[in-house]
Structures are given as structure tokens and as C-alpha cells.
Amino acid sequence: DQQVKQNSPSLSVQEGRISILNCDYTNSMFDYFLWYKKYPAEGPTFLISISSIKDKNEDGRFTVFLNKSAKHLSLHIVPSQPGDSAVYFCAASHGSSNTGKLIFGQGTTLQVKP
Amino acid sequence: DTAVSQTPKYLVTQMGNDKSIKCEQNLGHDTMYWYKQDSKKFLKIMFSYNNKELIINETVPNRFSPKSPDKAHLNLHINSLELGDSAVYFCASSHNAGREKLFFGSGTQLSVL
Numbered sequence: 001d002q003q004v005k006q007n008s009p010s011l012s013v014q015e016g017r018i019s020i021l022n023c024d025y026t027n028s029m030f031d032y033f034l035w036y037k038k039y040p041a042e043g044p045t046f047l048i049s050i051s052s053i054k055d056k057n058e059d060g061r062f063t064v065f066l067n068k069s070a071k072h073l074s075l076h077i078v079p080s081q082p083g084d085s086a087v088y089f090c091a092a093s094h095g096s097s098n099t100g101k102l103i104f105g106q107g108t109t110l111q112v113k114p
Numbered sequence: 115d116t117a118v119s120q121t122p123k124y125l126v127t128q129m130g131n132d133k134s135i136k137c138e139q140n141l142g143h144d145t146m147y148w149y150k151q152d153s154k155k156f157l158k159i160m161f162s163y164n165n166k167e168l169i170i171n172e173t174v175p176n177r178f179s180p181k182s183p184d185k186a187h188l189n190l191h192i193n194s195l196e197l198g199d200s201a202v203y204f205c206a207s208s209h210n211a212g213r214e215k216l217f218f219g220s221g222t223q224l225s226v227l
Contacts, residue, residue: 031213041221042220042221043206043218043220043221044204044218046215046216046217049215095213098212099169099170100147100164100208100210101170102216103159104156104158106155
């Protein structure tokens with residue numbers, strides 16, 4: 001039972017354009033969502049997060065949107081740069097668990113072409 | 115200065131052997147984790163320790179035994195390795211066990227032959 005799903009295994013965009021990565025979840029108890037970026041042979045690194053009390057959080061070129069009714073979140077990267085080419089993981093947790101446990105999606109590989 | 119470091123980076127071994135993976139964090143965090151990334155690329159939690167106390171044990175075979183000698187270290191020992199144990203194992207830490215972001219190590223690629 002995969003509670004966090006990233007249905008697009010890969011995405012290719014041109015440098016300078018917008019990249020939109022999508023994530024769906026099934027557990028309505030999730031109240032904190034994160035995006036991680038992973039380069040080959042490295043561990044995932046934190047990118048941006050959003051609490052369920054918000055519907056948008058922005059950090060430089062990265063914006064995360066949360067649609068609670070649709071149980072959907074997305075990561076927008078504008079403008080996309082070749083260095084953004086990586087695997088992006090969506091993750092979710094519910095704060096009441098008090099365990100720090102994150103449930104991850106299976107990742108989307110982003111390729112930004114020069 | 116690496117925040118979360120794990121060793122070894124690569125581990126190739128025969129079925130039936132026992133092996134250990136070590137993890138150390140220098141962030142002063144209270145909580146540490148082991149995650150497994152399988153062949154389908156899913157990252158799944160295995161264990162979590164908070165202040166050296168086990169708080170998550172996710173239906174992992176008891177051949178896997180985590181040990182936390184102190185808050186800065188969380189090691190993973192695996193007995194009687196099986197082919198299906200081949201995966202990438204990631205150590206991670208967070209400030210505490212609440213709503214926190216995780217900091218990951220670079221992973222240990224385990225190959226069981």
C-alpha cells in the first residue's frame with residue numbers, strides 16, 4: 001500500500017523553462033510534506049517543505065503547492081537549470097506520530113536540457 | 115566536514131555472511147534512522163532511534179539489528195545475508211522525532227552474491 005505516489009518516473013524540460021513535479025497521497029492524516037533532491041551516489045538532500053495549514057511555500061526558484069482536498073502536491077522549479085537534473089522525492093508525515101517517520105514516493109527523474 | 119557519514123560506501127559479500135554498516139552524525143541531533151532503497155527505488159524506513167531508544171521498527175526481519183551506542187551513532191548489523199537484502203541503505207538524522215527534515219548520509223550499496 002503505497003501512501004505517497006509520484007506517477008511520473010521521469011520528466012524532461014528545456015533550460016529556463018518551468019519544471020512541474022507532481023505527488024499524490026492517500027492518507028488524510030498527513031500534515032507535513034517535503035521534497036528531497038538526490039544526485040547519483042549521494043543521499044537525498046532536503047529542498048523545501050510545506051505544512052498542511054498552508055497551500056503554498058516558496059524558496060527562491062522552488063515553490064511547493066498543496067491541494068489538501070485533492071491530496072495532491074506539486075513542486076515548481078522556475079527557471080529550470082541543468083544543475084537541477086536529479087531524482088526528486090516527495091515525502092509526507094503526520095506530526096501526531098512523534099516518530100519523525102517520513103513516507104517517500106518512488107521519485108521522479110528530472111532532466112534539464114541546456 | 116560531512117554531517118551524516120556512513121561506512122562503507124560499497125559492500126559486496128556472499129550469502130550467509132554477517133556484515134555491519136556504521137553511521138555517525140555530527141549535527142547534535144537526537145534522532146537517527148535507517149532507510150532502505152530497494153530495486154524499485156522506494157525509500158522505506160527500517161528503524162528509528164531517539165536518544166538511543168528504539169522508536170520505530172518497521173516489520174524488518176530480526177536478522178537486522180540496529181545498535182545505538184550514543185546519540186551520534188547508529189549502526190546496522192545484518193546476520194545471514196540473503197540475496198533480497200541487496201539494496202542501498204541510507205542513514206539519516208533529525209533534530210528530534212517530531213515534524214523535522216531529515217539529513218541523509220550518502221548511502222551504502224550492499225550487494226549479496
